[in-house]
Amino acid sequence: MSAFLKTSSYAKINWTLDVLFKREDGYHELRTIYQTISIKDELRFSETSGAIEIHCDDSRVPCDATNLVYKAAMALRDSTKTSKGVRIEIDKRIPVAAGLGGGSSNAAVTLLALIKLWQIEIDQSELIRIAASLGSDVPFFLIGGTALGVGRGEEVYPLEEASCDDLLLANPGFAVPTHEAYKKLSRLTRPEAASIIPFSLMAAKGIRELPLAARNELEEPVLAAYPEIAEVKRRLLSLGARHALMSGSGATVFGVFDNSQVAGRALSELRASGYWAECARTVDRQEYHATIFQ
Numbered sequence: 119m120s121a122f123l124k125t126s127s128y129a130k131i132n133w134t135l136d137v138l139f140k141r142e143d144g145y146h147e148l149r150t151i152y153q154t155i156s157i158k159d160e161l162r163f164s165e166t167s168g169a170i171e172i173h174c175d176d177s178r179v180p181c182d183a184t185n186l187v188y189k190a191a192m193a194l195r196d197s198t199k200t201s202k203g204v205r206i207e208i209d210k211r212i213p214v215a216a217g218l219g220g221g222s223s224n225a226a227v228t229l230l231a232l233i234k235l236w237q238i239e240i241d242q243s244e245l246i247r248i249a250a251s252l253g254s255d256v257p258f259f260l261i262g263g264t265a266l267g268v269g270r271g272e273e274v275y276p277l278e279e280a281s282c283d284d285l286l287l288a289n290p291g292f293a294v295p296t297h298e299a300y301k302k303l304s305r306l307t308r309p310e311a312a313s314i315i316p317f318s319l320m321a322a323k324g325i326r327e328l329p330l331a332a333r334n335e336l337e338e339p340v341l342a343a344y345p346e347i348a349e350v351k352r353r354l355l356s357l358g359a360r361h362a363l364m365s366g367s368g369a370t371v372f373g374v375f376d377n378s379q380v381a382g383r384a385l386s387e388l389r390a391s392g393y394w395a396e397c398a399r400t401v402d403r404q405e406y407h408a409t410i411f412q
């Protein structure tokens with residue numbers, strides 16, 4: 119019988135996101151604090167004699183060569199010169215193009231799963247190189263937990279874990295294309311890249327005391343362009359969130375609550391208003407690695 123693997127592919131939020139300047143290669147120089155959370159897709163892998171096939175229960179996700187999971191499998195095959203194939207089934211629970219890194223997480227989990235399934239050896243540095251070539255957020259999902267992202271986000275450093283049991287995530291149900299969010303930035307204030315690192319580290323330490331100076335510099339222009347997202351943030355705060363911030367390039371906003379009753383009531387209210395909403399908690403690095411493979 120051929121090999122089979124079942125995996126969890128977790129979403130992320132950004133506790134903070136600073137956009138420093140536009141680089142010569144066209145990417146923006148970022149400082150961000152990533153956090154894996156309990157909302158997750160399930161990916162199942164079974165070996166084939168050579169074909170790479172993708173199946174997904176969400177019609178918004180392409181199942182062709184543009185799927186990040188497909189690209190991950192091809193890149194790993196090219197790098198390790200294996201001719202093995204795989205059938206990958208994706209059960210999507212992470213909203214698509216919502217600032218929660220679903221595609222990036224799927225890609226990273228695919229790399230980790232195929233190393234096992236195909237029984238191949240690869241240097242850690244080559245694995246990180248492949249992950250970064252797939253997307254800026256992909257290397258983060260190789261480590262998970264709370265981590266600082268530098269460069270275009272692809273250079274990641276583990277941080278002391280931040281934890282929150284009562285997060286509530288909500289979005290108005292439409293996607294904000296990442297490039298559009300960056301285009302809306304009118305003012306990039308800090309060319310001195312190094313100076314923002316101490317801020318990010320301070321912010322990481324202070325996450326338990328939110329709200330602190332935690333900010334997402336994409337939030338203001340995106341909220342100005344999409345009043346529906348501003349309304350989600352306003353609702354989260356009025357329903358009892360101690361802190362609410364857009365994740366990544368949106369449209370999802372996360373709220374930090376002090377207890378699960380208040381978060382649960384807010385969840386019902388937001389769903390009744392027609393929003394996508396889900397309660398979640400942080401997933402630390404140890405749990406992340408212990409539970410990727412089910």
Ligand code: ATP
Pocket residue numbers: 178179180184185186187208213214215216217218219220221222224225255296366367368
């Ligand atoms: P990020 O925060 O990393 O920018 P996101 O959470 O905003 O990402 P994704 O859910 O990763 O966005 O989806 C971005 C785009 O990638 C979508 O338009 C989707 O069509 C495409 N895509 C390719 N592969 C996948 C996948 N496996 N899962 C979800 N989307 C995928």
